[in-house]
Amino acid sequence: MASESVSATHASVGSANASACARTSMVSTSVNTLEYNPELCINCGMCSIVCPHAVFAPDGHVAQLVRPEACMECGACQRNCPTGAITVDSGVGCAAAMIYAALRGKKEPICGPESESESEPEPESDDCCTPGCCCS
Amino acid sequence: MTDETSEENTQEAQPHVRPTTSTITLANRWDHFLARWGVNRSGHRVEPGLYALGNPIADSPVFVTANYTLSFDALRSALPGIAGYILVLNTYGINVWCAAGKGTFGTDELVRRVEATVLHEVVNHRLLILPQLGAPGVAAHEVKKRSGFNVEYGPVRAADLPEYLKTRRATPEMRQVRFTLRDRLVLIPVELVHVLWPMLIAAIALFLIVGPLATAGAVVAVLAGVVLFPILLPWLPTRQFSTKGFILGSAAALPFTLTAFLSEPGTALWLRVGWALAYLLGLPPVTAFLALNFTGSTPFTSKSGVKREMFAYIPVMAWTFGIGTVLTIAFTLFRLLG
Numbered sequence: 001m002a003s004e005s006v007s008a009t010h011a012s013v014g015s016a017n018a019s020a021c022a023r024t025s026m027v028s029t030s031v032n033t034l035e036y037n038p039e040l041c042i043n044c045g046m047c048s049i050v051c052p053h054a055v056f057a058p059d060g061h062v063a064q065l066v067r068p069e070a071c072m073e074c075g076a077c078q079r080n081c082p083t084g085a086i087t088v089d090s091g092v093g094c095a096a097a098m099i100y101a102a103l104r105g106k107k108e109p110i111c112g113p114e115s116e117s118e119s120e121p122e123p124e125s126d127d128c129c130t131p132g133c134c135c136s
Numbered sequence: 137m138t139d140e141t142s143e144e145n146t147q148e149a150q151p152h153v154r155p156t157t158s159t160i161t162l163a164n165r166w167d168h169f170l171a172r173w174g175v176n177r178s179g180h181r182v183e184p185g186l187y188a189l190g191n192p193i194a195d196s197p198v199f200v201t202a203n204y205t206l207s208f209d210a211l212r213s214a215l216p217g218i219a220g221y222i223l224v225l226n227t228y229g230i231n232v233w234c235a236a237g238k239g240t241f242g243t244d245e246l247v248r249r250v251e252a253t254v255l256h257e258v259v260n261h262r263l264l265i266l267p268q269l270g271a272p273g274v275a276a277h278e279v280k281k282r283s284g285f286n287v288e289y290g291p292v293r294a295a296d297l298p299e300y301l302k303t304r305r306a307t308p309e310m311r312q313v314r315f316t317l318r319d320r321l322v323l324i325p326v327e328l329v330h331v332l333w334p335m336l337i338a339a340i341a342l343f344l345i346v347g348p349l350a351t352a353g354a355v356v357a358v359l360a361g362v363v364l365f366p367i368l369l370p371w372l373p374t375r376q377f378s379t380k381g382f383i384l385g386s387a388a389a390l391p392f393t394l395t396a397f398l399s400e401p402g403t404a405l406w407l408r409v410g411w412a413l414a415y416l417l418g419l420p421p422v423t424a425f426l427a428l429n430f431t432g433s434t435p436f437t438s439k440s441g442v443k444r445e446m447f448a449y450i451p452v453m454a455w456t457f458g459i460g461t462v463l464t465i466a467f468t469l470f471r472l473l474g
Contacts, residue, residue, distance in 0.1 A: 032438050033438075046276065049289050050271035054308060072435070073440060073441075074237065074272045080274075089439065089440065090237075090439070093436075093439050093442040095442050
């Protein structure tokens with residue numbers, strides 16, 4: 001809430017996590033879990049294409065993190081970044097799913113991406129679409 | 137073609153292309169209506185596989201979508217007069233974005249489906265056009281590596297596809313999700329269906345035990361949360377859903393608070409203030425909780441943001457609702473006994 005000061009390609013972070021990020025020139029914000037390392041960027045442009053909130057913008061030789069506060073942690077940029085320059089703790093911003101998951105003793109709502117396992121997806125209709133979930 | 141749920145398509149590798157059109161029939165519309173009202177929630181499926189739209193040739197574009205009828209129908213109806221192939225992934229009747237978040241609209245399923253439909257023999261190019269909102273589940277560079285097909289992310293909305301196909305470039309507007317009044321209105325039926333039974337049971341209980349004013353108050357608080365809140369979302373002050381909900385809930389509770397205070401001028405002042413407080417504290421958290429639950433239906437709330445909001449406001453909701461309930465019970469007992 002306090003620090004959302006992300007401006008340039010190189011680390012200019014709010015006071016809260018400045019020390020943690022200064023070392024790695026990681027750009028992030030305290031309002032969400034999005035982190036971007038411009039040093040790894042090869043300027044393929046995918047993050048700007050896939051982001052539904054124009055958080056990234058193409059510019060010159062590396063992608064620019066222009067609206068970090070608009071990130072909804074869908075994970076599209078991370079998934080499509082070929083060099084791993086972007087990390088985000090992606091998942092569904094759905095209170096109903098989190099409450100439902102908590103009540104059923106699960107750590108995370110099912111709506112979020114399954115862990116990195118390559119297992120066969122199973123039909124879990126009821127688990128995903130808890131009341132109020134995005135699945136409409 | 138709508139309510140198909142048959143077996144997974146893993147037979148012999150032979151191109152099997154089903155015909156489809158861009159026409160939405162009355163039966164399709166009825167199916168959409170039922171889906172919007174939450175009837176047979178996960179049963180609105182299309183058979184996964186390859187479809188021919190119009191009379192496609194080997195050069196025709198390939199569009200990828202989910203096997204949810206609303207997704208499939210939005211895509212094909214956006215392409216009148218366009219010949220192409222539609223590759224339907226098995227997302228178990230879930231829309232593209234949710235399925236992508238869940239991983240079922242994903243790299244694995246896409247690669248598998250490309251192979252199962254022998255797509256490389258059907259078309260002479262190596263390009264798949266995916267909806268942009270499928271990106272959380274699909275790694276374009278991995279699909280290329282594993283299937284030889286390039287992934288191109290089209291616009292967010294299928295309706296923008298004809299324009300996109302002309303220039304092969306999505307404008308910034310096409311790349312951004314919106315949450316228009318219409319988008320919010322279509323969500324109301326399913327929100328209503330979800331609260332219907334709890335609301336009816338609570339209303340009957342309140343009517344029998346407390347009285348008509350409390351019943352009306354509870355129903356209004358719930359309806360404010362599931363009907364008014366989605367409509368008014370962008371205009372409600374503050375940023376967080378819980379605070380927006382508390383503000384709307386307080387406005388909805390105000391008439392009941394005033395009625396409780398003013399309707400029986402003969403009774404003791406502390407009793408009237410008490411009843412007024414019961415409404416003012418008990419009703420807004422109901423609206424706020426439903427508002428918080430609406431976060432999952434919107435295209436802009438983040439996991440960490442919602443989590444933070446839940447930790448901050450669910451205790452407030454619990455306390456205010458608890459105090460309101462205790463007051464109501466106490467004054468109801470007092471009225472019954474005294």
